[in-house]
Amino acid sequence: MNQKIKQKIAFFILFLSICLVVIPIVLLVIFIGIKGLPAINWEFLTGLPKQGMRAGGIFPAIVGTVYLVIGAVLFSLPIGILSAIYLSEYAKENILTRLIRLAIINLSGVPSIVYGLFGLAFFVIFFNFGTSVLSGSLTLGIMILPIIITATQESLKSVPYAFREVSLSLGATKWQTIKNIVLPNALPGILTGTILGIARAAGETAPILFTVAAFYLPHLPKSIFDQVMALPYHLYVISTQIPGVPDRMRYGTALVLLVMVLSINLIAIILRYQLRKKKRW
Template identity: 70%
Template sequence: MKHNPYRTEKIAFSLLFLATIVVLLPVILIIGIIVQKGWPAISWEFLTAMPEKGMREGGIFPAIVGTLFLVLGTLTFALPLGVMSAIFLVEYAKDNVLTRLVKLAIINLAGVPSVVYGLFGLGIFVMFLKFGASILAGSLTLAIMVLPIIITTTREALESVPQSFREVSLSLGVSKWQTIRYSVLPHALPGILTGIILAVSRAAGETAPILFTVAAFYLPKLPDSIFDQVMALPYHLYVISTQVPNVDPKVRYGTALVLLLIVLSMNFVAIVLRSKFRKKKKW
């Protein structure tokens, strides 16, 4: 075969294009199958009623509420802690051994398998601190899991604000904290928000961390306090898929669809925010 750069170019392009399409395929299939099989189950009753007959009928209301409570609880702990430590790391911490150790620890925290968080939560919050299996213990466990996401995205958002903004502010005799408050945070906010939403969707979708710390197998009532157990969508899905016999598949797929919609819509909001931020960026 004669050397033909034009043909080589065409082959390379086709291969790269094909690879991209193959990546797309599973996403489309997953969403397609779940929507197709789950859509018939979705009704007002399915979303707002208690489960009945050993979860084979009725709705998934307590699982939706439980997931929302867990997300809220997770944010309550992870948001202030994560954002504040990111501000400290970027704006105040000097580059020394301790700082580098902290950064390394955060990266490692992100790599810990989620079931390990579950065990950790069981050991510390459920048993040692005696919170029992509860919204509090589950939220704390999830919070530790999403901390690295929030810290990393917040750090990136802060670092993307030009150093010159800080210098201008400081050169006017403005204090360091006011500089951060008025010249850095406002411009980093959309980036921070994106990270928060990603954290939320992660917290809403994980099963392993809540398995031992909060999730109830079957609890057809709403929680009274943060020391109550709740049902949660991912665990409920696991239960009706593997633990309860003779569940109508459409109930399973319906539950999966609701979970998927919650997580996807959060990701969608994150994407919209990010693109708005990029358009607004004026430097």
């Protein structure tokens, strides 16, 4: 009996701790929703900022973020997928492979601000790309590389080994086997990983601080060597750097960023769920 009461108390404490996690999240989303929704209208989403960002819209910031994300994915997707293919299909168990794994773990742990420093020193100054969409995209691309590699590797691993053996036994080369059998079946998993990478890239601020982000730039970029505004940085600027920005606009910007990132994540979650249901082997 005593043990049963102990268990009840223990489980209640566990329940409280999960409440401490979940309730603030729900409140936060609702809070931003309620406060930000009044700001959302056509002009806010598609207009240029006015009066030193105290009025007008956030269109350039949305576009900037989209450009950055596209650039980052274009850079990291091919490298990430090929890298995962190397690790799961070609690599032998040796020191080099272990070093690669170590490097991936390390890349995923490097603080985002350190990526910012690296992007500044390497892309902006060393390669002389300047503060530009190019520098920012490459920096973000390296940052999301471990996400894409890990996800791809996992989905490659989930393709049964027997398929590879059968394909080879019919006279396929290794690459033909990968291209015809392994990759098509790993695709949904790769897509999920890529989407999560996109969400991460869209929400990060620190890596773009010194590599791309423009404080105030009320027009759209013309080339990859231009600076852009970006949503996360814009939120930072209007909430800490500029006095007198109406609250409505701050919450509105936060809401747009939050909805963007969370809906990208939601797509990934749904995709993964569908994938689990559909598995045929």
